[in-house]
Amino acid sequence: MDVGEHVIAAGLSDPGMVRSNNEDSIAYDLSHGILILADGMGGYSGGEVASGIAVQVITDYLQEHLSSLKKIGEIDNKSGFTYESLLAEQAISLANVAIKETALQDPQRHQMGTTIVVVIFYDNRMTVAHIGDSRLYRRRHQQLEQITRDHSLLQELVDKGFYTEEEARSSLNKNVLTRALGTDDAVKIDKHEEVVLPEDLYLLCTDGLSDMLLDKEIDSLLVEAGNQPEEAVMRLVSGANNAGGLDNVSVVVARVESEFSVKRAWYNKVLDWFFE
Numbered sequence: 001m002d003v004g005e006h007v008i009a010a011g012l013s014d015p016g017m018v019r020s021n022n023e024d025s026i027a028y029d030l031s032h033g034i035l036i037l038a039d040g041m042g043g044y045s046g047g048e049v050a051s052g053i054a055v056q057v058i059t060d061y062l063q064e065h066l067s068s069l070k071k072i073g074e075i076d077n078k079s080g081f082t083y084e085s086l087l088a089e090q091a092i093s094l095a096n097v098a099i100k101e102t103a104l105q106d107p108q109r110h111q112m113g114t115t116i117v118v119v120i121f122y123d124n125r126m127t128v129a130h131i132g133d134s135r136l137y138r139r140r141h142q143q144l145e146q147i148t149r150d151h152s153l154l155q156e157l158v159d160k161g162f163y164t165e166e167e168a169r170s171s172l173n174k175n176v177l178t179r180a181l182g183t184d185d186a187v188k189i190d191k192h193e194e195v196v197l198p199e200d201l202y203l204l205c206t207d208g209l210s211d212m213l214l215d216k217e218i219d220s221l222l223v224e225a226g227n228q229p230e231e232a233v234m235r236l237v238s239g240a241n242n243a244g245g246l247d248n249v250s251v252v253v254a255r256v257e258s259e260f261s262v263k264r265a266w267y268n269k270v271l272d273w274f275f276e
């Protein structure tokens with residue numbers, strides 16, 4: 001099934017107003033149903049290298065393995081996750097190894113790492129897997145909701161009640177990550193699966209967007225863009241830059257145009273019979 005017939009997307013990555021380099025990387029390939037975004041860190045252009053490796057390794061792996069799954073949306077009995085979710089996890093783990101190996105060969109970049117957000121659409125569902133403070137938002141029924149939870153010191157302090165969300169915004173140490181890709185041997189990946197509805201809008205972004213704009217400002221820009229991905233990515237990047245553009249800003253926006261469920265005729269027949 002070609003998800004690209006049912007979901008449209010656009011992406012934009014911009015250095016912002018202050019920095020000369022761009023350490024973010026993005027990719028999307030809707031024929032495979034994938035959206036990817038990474039925000040690298042580390043001196044001597046290590047950030048660019050790390051986010052670039054992550055996006056490349058994950059894209060290659062998913063393109064190869066998603067198309068060879070026997071069934072779409074099948075659940076692995078052992079983990080309770082779909083095979084698509086497991087592939088996302090494997091892809092991210094491979095990227096971790098690739099970044100670490102590159103870092104070993106280049107002592108100046110030994111501390112490089114990256115955040116990662118991977119979204120896969122399949123069978124009226126999506127998986128999101130992430131590490132770090134790059135985010136996935138969903139806009140559904142006129143409501144913008146943050147789906148991922150940041151792996152940052154600040155989020156931990158908010159969770160423990162040291163800060164309110166508002167105080168957190170003005171905190172100085174908001175960019176300290178508690179998890180990153182490429183910096184440790186083992187990676188702990190948060191992944192979850194959600195049902196997708198027609199007209200849903202999905203927004204992946206780096207902190208260059210979410211630090212510069214409040215959620216309600218992001219929401220207004222999406223509304224102004226008529227929920228259209230091409231228009232939305234331009235307005236979001238301009239919005240972050242108009243607010244100062246202190247960091248690189250990257251966004252990928254996808255809109256679900258129609259359902260993309262796998263036809264399971266016999267299964268539906270059994271259900272119809274069962275619930276008659």
Ligand code: CA
Pocket residue numbers: 039206207208247248
């Ligand atoms: Ca950033």
